[in-house]
Every structure is written in structure tokens, then in C-alpha cells.
Amino acid sequence: MNYLKSLVLVLLLLGAMAMRAPAPNPDAVLGVWKNGEGTGMVQIFKRGDKYFGRIVWLKVPNNPDGTPRTDANNPEEKLRKQPLRGLENMRDFTYSGENKWEAGKIYDPKNGSDYSCEMTLVDDNTLEVRGFIGVSLFGRTDVWKRQVKKAPATK
Template structure:
């Protein structure tokens, strides 16, 4: 019985450590219920939509200012690019694309446990807006 308890505690500790060690990387659910994956792309960190919200009125990039991109599917769309790792929990220097408005913002990203804070801005950071996403524990795929 002690061996089982010790093994369970060890596995729980390893699972928690592995979970915490992922920092900003992984799958995150947005306030609109889409899921975005942050992943390494070369020396940067990028973000792409891996599941579009079931309540989304669009499934393509209709708000993009480039009319030639309007038929581009939202699922699989890169919405974060060029982020540099400051450390496992902090990214800076990248750009965030908002498919709901068709606008691109400078951005910073910070992981705090199972919360991800994305701060997007135009010009200076003080005039920006922060949005909080939550970690998704299961891997999802485009549908």
C-alpha cells in the first residue's frame, strides 16, 4: 500500500512539474471558446488556431484587410508570430493577429500557471489591452 501511495505521489509530482514546465507553450482556450496552440517555430514562438469556436459566425478570415485572404480558413490560421522567448513564461517582440477585427497588434505574452495573458497594442504598450486565455489539458484538432 505504501509503495502504491509513494508511486502515486511521485507520478503526481512529475505530472505537475511537466505541466508547469511547459510555460507559454501548449493549447489555450480564448474567451470566444476557440483554441489556440503556442508552439516553437524556428527560434521564435508562434500561435495558430487549432479549433474554431462552435459559435463563431465565420470559418474563414473574412475580416482580413487583404481581400485575397478572405477565403483562408480560420482553423490552422497563424495568429501569433515572431515572439522571442524571454524565459519559459514570457514572450515579447511578436505580433498578434485578431481575425475578429482583421487587425494586427504588437504583443507580449505571459503564462501564470494555467492562465495566459496576452497584451496587444498599437504604438505604446500602455495604450493596449490584455486578454486572458486558459490552458486546455487535452489536445484538440481543427474541425
């Protein structure tokens, strides 16, 4: 009878361990992600304890004349000639737990605007990126798909 009680106890403990949530992983967001439109890919990387993103691929990388596309809509005239590929368009995200990164900024080169932003990792390959003005309620969420897992860290 003691054997049966021990077996039940072991099975209960194993079941409880299996149901336990995985340990939080602040670096789970690292990698290369394709935006919802499929027009670009952003590499999310870590610098210090903050997370950043840079454009690493564009579906249309060049202008009709063959020159690389630039940040033509940037409100700062001196930055309008910088190439879009390599542009750091996400910055200063902090991991807040529960697969969420907050307090960041995202720059949209289509209109030259900066937005507050938060990211939520839905699963290993799905990232919800929400840009907003003021409060998160007034914004737009884009669903990104992972292309490459964990890109190298950048200093």
C-alpha cells in the same frame, strides 16, 4: 556539538535550495490555450527559436450555411477565403526571461487588424496575452487558460 552544527548547516542548505527559483523554461508556453471569451483555442508552438500560434478550435466553426468560417475581415482580399481554423494568428515571439515572451504580433480575425503583442505566463495554466498599438500601456490583456500542455513542435 559538531553533529548539531552539521545538522543545522545541512538544514540551512536544504532550505536555501528549496527557496531557489525554478530554472527558466522558455518552452513553458507551448500547448493549447482557450481565449478569455471561450470562443477559440490557439496552439502555441515553436519554430526555430521563435514562438507562434494557430487557431485550432472555434466555438462556432461554421457559417449559418454550414461552410467553414473564413478570414472575412482580412485587409488583403485574396486572404478572405482562407479558413479561420488553422490560421496562424500569432508570430515571432521571443522568450525574454521571467515567464515573458515579447516582440510578437497577434492578428485579430474579428477586425482584420495586427497588433504588437507580449505574453506572460502567470502560472502553469494561466497566460496573459496583451495586444497593443505602439507601447504596451495602450492595449488590452486577455487571460487564456491552458487546455493541453506542450503541443508538438512544428518545423
